[in-house]
Amino acid sequence: MMISRVILLLALSRAAIAQLPGAEAPKPAAQQPQVEDPLGRGTPRGTITGFTEAVHRNDFATAIRYLQLNDAQRLNADTLARKLSQLMDRYYGEPVQSIDASPTGALEKAAGASTTTDASGRKWRRW
Numbered sequence: 001m002m003i004s005r006v007i008l009l010l011a012l013s014r015a016a017i018a019q020l021p022g023a024e025a026p027k028p029a030a031q032q033p034q035v036e037d038p039l040g041r042g043t044p045r046g047t048i049t050g051f052t053e054a055v056h057r058n059d060f061a062t063a064i065r066y067l068q069l070n071d072a073q074r075l076n077a078d079t080l081a082r083k084l085s086q087l088m089d090r091y092y093g094e095p096v097q098s099i100d101a102s103p104t105g106a107l108e109k110a111a112g113a114s115t116t117t118d119a120s121g122r123k124w125r126r127w
Helices: 002-019 044-056 060-066 077-091 107-111
Strands: 114-117 123-126
Touching (some): 044 060, 044 077
Antiparallel strands (some): 114 123
C-alpha cells in the first residue's frame, strides 16, 4: 500500500511541476534517424526504377526484394518478376519521371482518380 502511495505521489508531483510557469518541459527522447533504404524503395519512383533495372540486368535476387510475395509465390519469384517487368514494359507507356517521387506517393491524385470499366467488366483506375 505504501509503495502505491509513493508512486502516485511521484506521478502527481511531476504533473504539478509541469504546470508551474517557467518550468522546463521534459525533453523528448531522441528520435532515431531514418535509415535510407539501400534499394531506393522510399518512393514510388525509386521502387519502380530499382525493380525494372534489376530485372533488365537479370539480377532477380535483387528484383524479388521489391515484391511482396507469399510462400507459394516465392517458389516462382524469378518468373513472377520477369513477367511483371514484361507487363510494365508493354502496358505502362508513361515516362518514369511521371511516377511520384515523394515518400507518400500521389495520395491527393488518388482521391481524384476516375474509374473506367473495360469490355470485360474489369475496372481500371485512370489518373
